[in-house]
Amino acid sequence: MSSITGIAILGATGSVGRQSLEVIQAYPEHFNVVGLAARRSVDTMADLVDRHRPHVVVMEEDGPAEVLRGRLASDGISVQAGQAAVQELVQRPDVDLVVAAVVGRAGLPGVFAALAAGKRVAIANKEPLVMAGELLMAASERYHVELLPIDSEHAALAQLLRGVERESIDQLILTASGGPFLDADLSFVRSATPDDALAHPTWNMGAKISVDSATMMNKAFEVIEARWLFDLSQERIQVLVHPESRVHAAVKLLDGSWLAQLGPADMRIPIAQALAHPRILDLTRRLKDARSLDLCELGKLSFRDVDEGRFPALALGRQALEAGRGRPAALCVADEVLVQAFLDGRIGFGEISEGLDEVMQEFIERDIQDLDDILLAGEDGERLAASKVEG
Amino acid sequence: MSSITGIAILGATGSVGRQSLEVIQAYPEHFNVVGLAARRSVDTMADLVDRHRPHVVVMEEDGPAEVLRGRLASDGISVQAGQAAVQELVQRPDVDLVVAAVVGRAGLPGVFAALAAGKRVAIANKEPLVMAGELLMAASERYHVELLPIDSEHAALAQLLRGVERESIDQLILTASGGPFLDADLSFVRSATPDDALAHPTWNMGAKISVDSATMMNKAFEVIEARWLFDLSQERIQVLVHPESRVHAAVKLLDGSWLAQLGPADMRIPIAQALAHPRILDLTRRLKDARSLDLCELGKLSFRDVDEGRFPALALGRQALEAGRGRPAALCVADEVLVQAFLDGRIGFGEISEGLDEVMQEFIERDIQDLDDILLAGEDGERLAASKVEG
Numbered sequence: 024m025s026s027i028t029g030i031a032i033l034g035a036t037g038s039v040g041r042q043s044l045e046v047i048q049a050y051p052e053h054f055n056v057v058g059l060a061a062r063r064s065v066d067t068m069a070d071l072v073d074r075h076r077p078h079v080v081v082m083e084e085d086g087p088a089e090v091l092r093g094r095l096a097s098d099g100i101s102v103q104a105g106q107a108a109v110q111e112l113v114q115r116p117d118v119d120l121v122v123a124a125v126v127g128r129a130g131l132p133g134v135f136a137a138l139a140a141g142k143r144v145a146i147a148n149k150e151p152l153v154m155a156g157e158l159l160m161a162a163s164e165r166y167h168v169e170l171l172p173i174d175s176e177h178a179a180l181a182q183l184l185r186g187v188e189r190e191s192i193d194q195l196i197l198t199a200s201g202g203p204f205l206d207a208d209l210s211f212v213r214s215a216t217p218d219d220a221l222a223h224p225t226w227n228m229g230a231k232i233s234v235d236s237a238t239m240m241n242k243a244f245e246v247i248e249a250r251w252l253f254d255l256s257q258e259r260i261q262v263l264v265h266p267e268s269r270v271h272a273a274v275k276l277l278d279g280s281w282l283a284q285l286g287p288a289d290m291r292i293p294i295a296q297a298l299a300h301p302r303i304l305d306l307t308r309r310l311k312d313a314r315s316l317d318l319c320e321l322g323k324l325s326f327r328d329v330d331e332g333r334f335p336a337l338a339l340g341r342q343a344l345e346a347g348r349g350r351p352a353a354l355c356v357a358d359e360v361l362v363q364a365f366l367d368g369r370i371g372f373g374e375i376s377e378g379l380d381e382v383m384q385e386f387i388e389r390d391i392q393d394l395d396d397i398l399l400a401g402e403d404g405e406r407l408a409a410s411k412v413e414g
Numbered sequence: 415m416s417s418i419t420g421i422a423i424l425g426a427t428g429s430v431g432r433q434s435l436e437v438i439q440a441y442p443e444h445f446n447v448v449g450l451a452a453r454r455s456v457d458t459m460a461d462l463v464d465r466h467r468p469h470v471v472v473m474e475e476d477g478p479a480e481v482l483r484g485r486l487a488s489d490g491i492s493v494q495a496g497q498a499a500v501q502e503l504v505q506r507p508d509v510d511l512v513v514a515a516v517v518g519r520a521g522l523p524g525v526f527a528a529l530a531a532g533k534r535v536a537i538a539n540k541e542p543l544v545m546a547g548e549l550l551m552a553a554s555e556r557y558h559v560e561l562l563p564i565d566s567e568h569a570a571l572a573q574l575l576r577g578v579e580r581e582s583i584d585q586l587i588l589t590a591s592g593g594p595f596l597d598a599d600l601s602f603v604r605s606a607t608p609d610d611a612l613a614h615p616t617w618n619m620g621a622k623i624s625v626d627s628a629t630m631m632n633k634a635f636e637v638i639e640a641r642w643l644f645d646l647s648q649e650r651i652q653v654l655v656h657p658e659s660r661v662h663a664a665v666k667l668l669d670g671s672w673l674a675q676l677g678p679a680d681m682r683i684p685i686a687q688a689l690a691h692p693r694i695l696d697l698t699r700r701l702k703d704a705r706s707l708d709l710c711e712l713g714k715l716s717f718r719d720v721d722e723g724r725f726p727a728l729a730l731g732r733q734a735l736e737a738g739r740g741r742p743a744a745l746c747v748a749d750e751v752l753v754q755a756f757l758d759g760r761i762g763f764g765e766i767s768e769g770l771d772e773v774m775q776e777f778i779e780r781d782i783q784d785l786d787d788i789l790l791a792g793e794d795g796e797r798l799a800a801s802k803v804e805g
Binding site: 179184186187196273275281286303304316325 | 574582669675678692695699707710715
């Protein structure tokens with residue numbers, strides 16, 4: 024990397040956004056923050072602006088933008104609002120790479136805009152690839168830009184596949200911690216509370232993704248992401264339960280050998296791999312709290328097959344991927360609705376997977392030509408899931 | 415690989431030689447056996463010639479060559495004898511790659527001859543790199559030919575490093591099963607019998623290497639091999655005890671991530687990786703008894719640091735590597751002598767490492783300019799070790 028990479032972060036105030044900025048700040052010789060976009064956290068954004076001095080800031084709505092503008096009055100930093108301003112940001116000639124870390128469907132237009140502008144995209148949240156993976160990969164090919172995964176399992180796979188020829192791959196393996204209900208009594212699981220479901224054993228994550236981890240819907244989504252990112256059919260993407268969560272992914276090769284990627288539960292590793300791609304940065308030397316793994320401290324690593332009866336979400340995800348025609352988008356949004364209802368105490372834990380199953384049964388497939396079709400399929404999923412919650 | 419690789423195997427009747435032929439036979443579209451060389455196993459060689467139809471066969475001595483010539487009378491296969499015939503074989507224009515699988519010092523001249531003839535060398539036994547690693551790497555550079563490791567740990571490292579940039583490496587990790595005495599009472603170990611030492615927990619190997627595994631001298635040798643093959647200082651090459659022997663090697667990167675290579679205990683995997691380099695062959699489809707690994711069947715993988723008090727050979731090897739000047743060659747040959755004396759019941763198990771320590775204390779360092787200097791240092795080690803056995 025001889026020149027400096029100009030970076031725009033969409034979703035800058037979230038966890039991935041802030042950790043991206045930490046990596047960027049540690050490598051001023053490699054990176055430059057051009058712009059930051061966020062929904063509405065004015066305080067956090069003001070703080071980030073202070074520390075990272077972007078040229079442009081975009082807030083989702085006018086109100087927060089106005090407040091922020093007032094606070095940065097004498098700073099000469101342009102504060103904008105709205106989706107059009109996000110599009111302008113990613114199109115700037117001094118932006119080389121866009122970190123897409125906006126939660127939910129809201130992040131999709133930004134990703135497509137960045138690809139269409141010919142910018143590399145480091146993609147952190149699952150929705151874009153789950154909902155619109157085929158369209159995204161087509162766009163990435165059409166505009167000759169790389170789509171770099173930040174999700175830890177996919178970043179691990181991308182790292183493993185650097186030295187692997189396609190035709191030597193037998194299977195890709197995604198590991199799953201198994202979540203808090205891996206060995207719990209099934210009758211307890213059905214009626215588990217949000218507190219039970221949020222007790223994730225290894226990663227400290229947001230509520231939505233912790234619940235997805237408990238149902239293993241997050242692993243279903245990761246199978247879908249991997250299918251598109253690495254262009255392999257879903258039967259060749261396996262999920263193994265690995266309660267210690269140290270092996271993030273593995274590649275099984277046709278000669279009988281396996282390659283595995285291990286690491287601590289530190290998102291800055293996949294973030295840095297995406298930002299600096301193809302370079303590996305010396306995070307353990309630059310970031311004072313970055314640690315490598317101590318294999319000896321771990322004691323042991325274990326692996327087992329997924330009990331698909333206990334985790335029906337996995338099969339639901341595979342079926343949706345196989346069928347296509349808007350199903351993955353509908354499943355993704357329906358899951359958002361049902362998990363929120365569970366967190367709000369409106370449905371039981373067991374009803375998340377049951378609700379998703381029913382949504383998939385009732386969903387009417389669509390022709391998918393563009394992002395609008397995807398978003399419509401997502402709305403179908405939302406509506407069907409909402410009716411389950413109310414029903 | 416569009417063209418067919420012509421192969422000569424030095425040490426064809428041994429285990430690596432025969433397994434190489436198995437791989438070659440399964441891929442006639444990739445490989446062609448040009449020549450086979452061996453010491454004196456006429457029966458085995460006659461059988462190999464029958465199955466693999468080489469153009470040339472070389473036996474070490476005239477007698478066995480004569481017998482073989484008689485048995486192959488009508489076959490039109492040229493049967494030669496002696497080191498000059500080995501040199502002629504590796505220089506043949508139809509030889510592209512030489513498998514160097516001759517046990518002990520005897521294999522060194524063949525390796526150097528192959529490199530000097532500009533042939534890729536797949537190197538199976540430890541002695542050449544341990545005794546003459548620096549000279550070998552210099553020759554590989556001078557003649558612009560690749561030296562490909564067949565030793566499973568080094569083949570695993572080579573596989574892992576395909577996608578890794580040098581400057582991102584923190585450490586290379588070689589795993590050790592720990593051998594039969596990993597947790598045995600030390601007073602028992604000191605007086606262990608050959609039968610005790612040959613009970614290797616995971617790999618089924620020859621007597622010499624099984625004893626080297628019990629003392630961990632084989633791991634010391636592997637550190638030396640890795641130092642030369644991958645051009646990293648020995649402090650950056652770590653050994654971890656991994657009793658399950660499924661992870662063969664790992665690479666610790668500076669960003670905190672690790673890459674590990676796993677596989678079943680099947681030498682045909684590293685052999686095929688060397689023969690077909692950089693291609694990975696689909697052994698699990700072509701060889702009917704080739705199996706991949708089932709991570710779930712394993713139950714668990716564990717790792718721990720080496721107890722260097724229990725395994726003093728490891729430090730001896732590192733010191734010899736650090737000092738150079740013929741020490742690694744002397745250590746390597748002295749080990750051969752002392753292990754043989756142990757197997758013959760002439761010394762106790764504990765006296766192997768003690769004897770090596772004394773040999774290193776008495777060894778007088780040499781200027782190393784060429785292979786002859788290496789062989790002289792080896793003879794010093796042999797003489798010093800023999801005097802320990804007799805004393």
